[in-house]
Amino acid sequence: MKRGNEVYRKVVKNILDFLIGLCGFPFFLIVLIIFGPIIYFTDKGSIFYNANRIGKDGKLFKMYKFRSMYVNAPDIRLADGSTYNGMDDPRVTKIGKFMRATSIDELPQLLNLLNGTMSLIGPRPDPPDWLDKYPEDIKVFLTVKPGLTGYSQAYYRNSADGEEKMKNDVYYARNCAFWMDVKIFFKTIAVVLGHDNTYKDTSNEEEANKLVDELRKQ
Numbered sequence: 001m002k003r004g005n006e007v008y009r010k011v012v013k014n015i016l017d018f019l020i021g022l023c024g025f026p027f028f029l030i031v032l033i034i035f036g037p038i039i040y041f042t043d044k045g046s047i048f049y050n051a052n053r054i055g056k057d058g059k060l061f062k063m064y065k066f067r068s069m070y071v072n073a074p075d076i077r078l079a080d081g082s083t084y085n086g087m088d089d090p091r092v093t094k095i096g097k098f099m100r101a102t103s104i105d106e107l108p109q110l111l112n113l114l115n116g117t118m119s120l121i122g123p124r125p126d127p128p129d130w131l132d133k134y135p136e137d138i139k140v141f142l143t144v145k146p147g148l149t150g151y152s153q154a155y156y157r158n159s160a161d162g163e164e165k166m167k168n169d170v171y172y173a174r175n176c177a178f179w180m181d182v183k184i185f186f187k188t189i190a191v192v193l194g195h196d197n198t199y200k201d202t203s204n205e206e207e208a209n210k211l212v213d214e215l216r217k218q
Contacts, residue, residue: 005177009144012178013119017145020120021113028110035066035095035104042093045071048108053125056145060128061117063146064108068096080162081133103192109148121181122147123169134166141169144176151180154187 036047049067052060073091076084092100099105112118118125125146134142147153152168172180 008178009176013181014116017113017119018116021110024107024110025114028107031104031107035099038095039067039093042095043071052128053146054128054131054142055117055125056142058131058139058142061112061125063118063125064111066099066105066108068092068099068105078161081130082162082165083127106148113148117145119145119147121150121184123150123172124153124165138166138170141166141173144173149184149188151184154184154191157191 032047039045039047046067049065049069050062051065053063055061069091070093076091078084096105109118113120122145123141150169151172152165156164156168
C-alpha cells in the first residue's frame with residue numbers, strides 16, 4: 001500500500017494534474033471571455049492577479065488568479081499573519097465578491113496545473129514572508145505541491161487560523177493518497193456549493209477591522 005501511495009504521489013498525481021488542467025483549459029477560456037471585460041471595466045485594471053507564493057520544496061512561483069480587489073488595494077493581515085477576508089471587505093469589487101463566493105477567481109490556477117507548479121489537491125500556498133515563520137517540523141508539507149484546493153480548504157475553508165492550517169497541511173502531506181484526494185475533491189465541491197465558511201470570523205481582529213473601517217470612510 002505504501003509503495004502504491006509513493007507511485008501515486010510521484011507519478012500518477014502529476015499526470016492527472018496535467019490532464020485535468022488540459023481538460024479544464026477550454027472552460028477557463030470561456031470564463032475569461034465572460035468575466036475578463038467585467039473585471040477590467042470595473043476600474044480599468046489588470047484582469048489577473050499574479051501573486052508570488054511558496055511552492056514545493058520552498059521554491060517561489062507565480063500563482064494566477066482573477067483579480068477580485070480594486071487596483072492598489074492595501075494588504076491587510078490578521079494577527080496570525082493570514083490575509084483578511086471579511087464579508088464586507090471594501091477592497092473587493094462587486095464582481096470580485098461573486099467570484100470569491102463561487103471560487104471562480106481561483107480558476108486561472110488551471111494554468112499552474114499545466115506548468116507543473118501546482119496540483120489539483122494539496123496545501124493552499126502561502127505568501128513568501130511565511131517561509132521564515134514555518135517551524136521545522138511543519139515544513140514537511142513543502143514536500144508536496146500546493147493545490148487549487150486541499151484538506152484544510154475542503155474541511156475548514158476560511159475558518160481555520162494560520163496555525164491550524166499548517167497542522168492540517170502536515171496531516172495531508174503525511175497521508176496523501178488517491179482516495180484521500182478523491183474525498184477532498186468532492187468535499188470541496190460541496191463546500192463551494194453550500195458557501196460554507198466563505199469568510200473568516202474577524203470580530204476579534206481589532207487592528208485589521210480598524211484599517212477596514214478607515215477604507216470604508218474613504
